[in-house]
Amino acid sequence: MIEECKYWHYPTKLPKTSVIIVFHNEGFSVLMRTVHTVDDFSDKDNLKTNLDNYIKRWRGKVRLIRNEQREGLIRTRSRGAKEATGEVIVFLDAHCEVNVNWLPPLLAPIYRDYRTMTVPVIDGVDHKTFEYRPVYAQGTNFRGIFEWGMLYKENEVPDREANRHKHKSEPYKSPTHAGGLFAINRNYFLEIGAYDPGLLVWGGENFELSFKIWQCGGSIEWVPCSRVGHVYRAFMPYSFGNLAKNRKGSLITINYKRVIETWFDDEHKEYFYTREPNARFLDMGDISDQVALKEKLKCKDFGWFMENVAYDVYDKFPKLPKNVKWGxxxxxxxxxxxxxxxxxxxxxxxxxxxxxxxxxxxxxxxxxxxxxxxxxxxxxxxxxxxxxxxxxxxxxxxxxxx
Ligand SMILES: [Mn+2]
Known part of the structure; x- marks a missing residue:
């Protein structure tokens, strides 16, 4: 924890918050670091009656909601948002450990402007020893960006953003976020359509939400004084199940295609297709609802986003020349x-x-x-x-x- 964080003052009347944890076949002990859970049709035995009994001790403060069928992370989160009662919702992965005073620093920027989404700084929890340790070197601030194949990347906060702040412990603007952990005003999340329901399981939903928020008048801030530990897994302990059936090609690439076809402009779409030429042939389904939402919310174009928010992407991942040949x-x-x-x-x-x-x-x-x-x-x-x-x-x- 940064020393400065001990000295910030936060508003006393912060909004009521629901924490939403989506899980599917999660380890029981790991899951029990949770407050409010939404169950994505798990079939592990101890996640059934054992869990029902366990959460009784919180006398209704913790609600367990079970999906009737597997829906995937993205749709289940949207459901969690609809069912939540708090003014602000915090999404956490089902294998997290929150640190001291993690919540007030996350809520304060949302309290000032309800269209601000906030992201805690994620520390690591070792998957073998459960040791808690920082991922980032102390005193360095990173932010979320992306490369043209839509892999999530992080970059040290560029001077243009860092110079806007007196203290390194202040929240700063970030073009994107990793996806797992963040706080957002519940009504605002629903107003901007939650996640695109056409995105399957997971992958690309962090970009969809990031582009949508920035281009449609909101902002994303990373909050150095809010720390949450996250267990980085050694392997993916589940399959995509029936959701991946009848889908040709990579599910995640289909998700990316939906996102870039909705939010990118023609110039930047080409950089994606240069990296992923096969994506041109993938069936992304119908995006007319997403495009209509973009018009309804009078969202800015992708060029504005690149110039004003994600300007450091070009430094790390320059515009791509066309492929000479491919196939x-x-x-x-x-x-x-x-x-x-x-x-x-x-x-x-x-x-x-x-x-x-x-x-x-x-x-x-x-x-x-x-x-x-x-x-x-x-x-x-x-x-x-x-x-x-x-x-x-x-x-x-x-x-x-x-
Ligand atoms: Mn995770």
Whole structure:
């Protein structure tokens, strides 16, 4: 805890708060760090009657709400918000441990402006020893950003934001948040449509909410004096279940596509599709409700957001040049394709360059051509020969068949 935090004063009449914890097959002891829980159709035995009995000790202060079927984190949180009775709602993961005086610093900015969403600074709780320890070096403030493939990233608070504050313990503006832990005025959360109900399970909902809040007149502040420990898991202890059935491609990429198609402008959408070319072919469902909401709330465009809020994204992740080529790289002689061997984009061919006329992939330094060795099905560099079809590669893109 930062020393300065002991000396801040907070308003005495802070809004009443509901803490919402969504869980699915969570460990019992870990879950019991909770105040108000919403159950996402768990099938672990001790989460049934055992839990009902356990929470009786709080005499109604803790409510347990069970989904009739698996809904996923995103939809269940929206349900929790609707059922909550507090003026402010705090979402926590089901494996957290709050620190001393964590709540007043989170509520004070919302008390000043109900359209401010606040995020505690997340400390780590070791998944083996349950030791509590800070993740960030003391005296450093980070904030949430993103890269063009929509991976969540953090960046040290840039001077432009840091210079607005006298103290490092003051709340500061952040373009996005990691997703798990935050506080928000309940009516405001519902006014802006909670989470897009078309987002499945989890992934991208943190961006959806962040872009929506900023572009539609609100703001996000990270609060250094509010600390909450979070158990970082070593593995994902559950599957996406039936929610992932009949969905082609990656569920999370579909979520990202919904988010960027709603909130990005044409220029920035292209950077996403450069990183995730296959996303163009994914069925994201109907986003007309989201687009209508954006119009109804008279939200600002993505260019405004990038210039005024997320300006440090460009420093870390510059605008992407278009892909030179993308798609299947097929050998003419044998019809076999190059394989990335599971490497994720952006992956580079290194020093090969592609020639449209000859279909050659040429090493720029040696001038040799990429050649398929038909017997071993391995690749080699050999002197270029216009008649050797083992050196000819076609690059085509069409909807991949998953
Ligand atoms: Mn978590």
């Amino acid at each position: 299947m790289v097929k050998n003419k002689a044998s019809s076999v394709c190059l394989d990335t061997m599971g490497k994720a984009a952006p992956a580079y061919i290194g020093k090969h360059t592609y020639e449209d006329e000859t279909n050659h992939l040429i090493h720029r330094l040696h001038g040799y051509c990429l050649t398929l060795q038909p017997h071993s099905r391995t690749l080699a560099l050999a002197p270029c020969d216009p008649n050797n079809t083992y050196q000819q590669w076609t690059i085509t893109h069409k909807a991949p068949s998953w």
